[in-house]
Amino acid sequence: PSAMITRKLGPCLAAGCGAVIKPAEDTPLSALALAELADRAGVPKGLVSVLPCPRSEAPAVGRALATHAKIAKISFTGSTAVGVKLASQAARGLKRVSLELGGNAPLIVFEDACLDAAVNAAMSAKFRNSGQTCVCPNRFLVHSSVHDLFVAKLSERIKASLRLGHGAEEGTTIGPLINAAGVAKVELHLRDALAKGAKVALGPEDFETAGGNFFPPTVLTSCGPGMLCFDEETFGPLVAIRSFESESDALEISNQADNCGLAGYLVSKDLARCFRVAQALKVGMVGVNEGAISTEVAPFGGVKQSGLGREGAREGLDEYLDTKYICLGGLDP
Numbered sequence: 001p002s003a004m005i006t007r008k009l010g011p012c013l014a015a016g017c018g019a020v021i022k023p024a025e026d027t028p029l030s031a032l033a034l035a036e037l038a039d040r041a042g043v044p045k046g047l048v049s050v051l052p053c054p055r056s057e058a059p060a061v062g063r064a065l066a067t068h069a070k071i072a073k074i075s076f077t078g079s080t081a082v083g084v085k086l087a088s089q090a091a092r093g094l095k096r097v098s099l100e101l102g103g104n105a106p107l108i109v110f111e112d113a114c115l116d117a118a119v120n121a122a123m124s125a126k127f128r129n130s131g132q133t134c135v136c137p138n139r140f141l142v143h144s145s146v147h148d149l150f151v152a153k154l155s156e157r158i159k160a161s162l163r164l165g166h167g168a169e170e171g172t173t174i175g176p177l178i179n180a181a182g183v184a185k186v187e188l189h190l191r192d193a194l195a196k197g198a199k200v201a202l203g204p205e206d207f208e209t210a211g212g213n214f215f216p217p218t219v220l221t222s223c224g225p226g227m228l229c230f231d232e233e234t235f236g237p238l239v240a241i242r243s244f245e246s247e248s249d250a251l252e253i254s255n256q257a258d259n260c261g262l263a264g265y266l267v268s269k270d271l272a273r274c275f276r277v278a279q280a281l282k283v284g285m286v287g288v289n290e291g292a293i294s295t296e297v298a299p300f301g302g303v304k305q306s307g308l309g310r311e312g313a314r315e316g317l318d319e320y321l322d323t324k325y326i327c328l329g330g331l332d333p
Contacts, residue, residue, distance in 0.1 A: 001027035005034055007296065007311045008075045008098075009048065015320035018047045020071070022061055024078075026178050028052035066090045073097070073320065077134075080259065080305045087308070098309035098319050100134065100301060102233050103262030106254035107137035108277065110247070111145045113267040117289055119153050121267055122239070125291030127162060127217065130174050131237040132182070134306075135263040135285070135293060139223075139230050140241040141250045147243040151221055154239070155202040158217045164210040176213035177236055186215050186236035189229040193240065198223050201241075225256060233260070247277065255282045262302035263293065284310075 005021055012019045023031035028050075035050045053061045062082070066074050066089035074090045075098040076083055083099040090097050107125065109118045125137050142150050165172035177183050194200070198220040207216035215236055223230055223240040230240055244250045254264060264281040267289050268274055278286040284302035287293040294300060299310035309319050 001030035002034060004077045005031055007300070007316070008077075009034075010296075011311075011317040011320050012075075013043075013047070014317060017073075017320055019049070020065065021048065021050045022058075022065060023050065023052055025053065025055040025058055062086055063089055066095070067092060069093065071095065075309075075311075075319070076100070083307070084305075096319070098311070099307040100311060101262075101305060101307045102260060103134045103136075103302065103306055104139065104231075104233050104257040104260040105135055105137045105263040105265065105283070106139045106141055106250075106257075106281070107265040108244075108250045108254065108267070109140070109142040109146065109150055110250075110266065110268040110270070110273065111143040112269045112273075113143075113146065114269065114289075115146060115150055115153055118150060118267040119157050121265060121287065121289065121291035122154055123157060123161070123291065125265060125287065125293075126239060127158075127174060127237055128292075130177055130215075132178060132235050134233075136235070137263075137265055137291075138233055138240065139254070139257075140239055141244050141253055142241055143250075144243040144245055147221075147241070151201050151219065151241060155219050158202060158219065159206060162207075162217050164207060164214050164216060174217065174237065176210075177215055178213070180213060182236060183213050183215050186234055186238050189227075189232070189234050189236075189238055189240075190218060190220070192228040193220050193223055196227050198227065198229075198240070225253070231257075247273065251277065251280050255280075259305040260302070261304040262306035263287070265291065265293075 009019055021031050031050045035048055038048045066086050073096040074086055076086050077100040080101040083101045087097050162174045163171055164174055167175050199222045201221050202219035204216040217237040219239040221241045224242045261283045263285045264283040265287040266277050274288045278288055285293055296312050299313045299315040301307050301310040310316055
């Protein structure tokens, strides 16, 4: 929650703009804490304001902000449906809009990949924040020649390194989902996949029951298009794996997400293939032999219905600036 705010607030302030922050309904305290820190740091009063609200009031608050005459820009991270609604509302005043929306990232493991590197990339990309980031790989495509070994290695690493628990407890490496609705969605994706032929390689029964909003890391094989876990963003610690036979096969499956194009990942030792596949993936960001792609010095954002604009780097600052052309003449002595 803090990163979602600071990656917008930093360039906003750097460009000389004030900000009204409407935090997510589930995480208002992070925003209020940042506002307190800004006050302690000497940020002028009123330059950074926080406007929390209950979920029932979120549509009205969002509409008020998107249509207010004194607000020049809207920057939003969240679902595609809400992003489209905010963009439509902001368009009435021709406001500038930056949107970082949903993803359905593929992670492709080719036959020449170092499987240890592939497992490292999978662990860092998939299980950060319990699988609740927009750039988490949602569809794992593994070449048939290394499929079984990759599944075994990944399952072994998960069992050895992930421990459910409270974030303040020593030894905890994976926490809960944000709310009961998040748990229900992952459970729905799991039931749907199993009903359509997916197989469990590592399941909830392999972990101690934590209860509440915890969902144990789960690995499924024999997944594919037509299953919710492949067609929609799961947003949880559910690994959906499908095997493939050729590079073209992997790219065709990866690019089947017509409405999403945020991030993609691939693991290969072939440099030419790395560039070829990275360029062919219809996404805004690609991790090559790397699972942690987010950094403030690189432009973060997607294509298609995964968003508009970029956050981070110079491109992120440009989102808060207007270009002015001045033609100066008449100063000859």
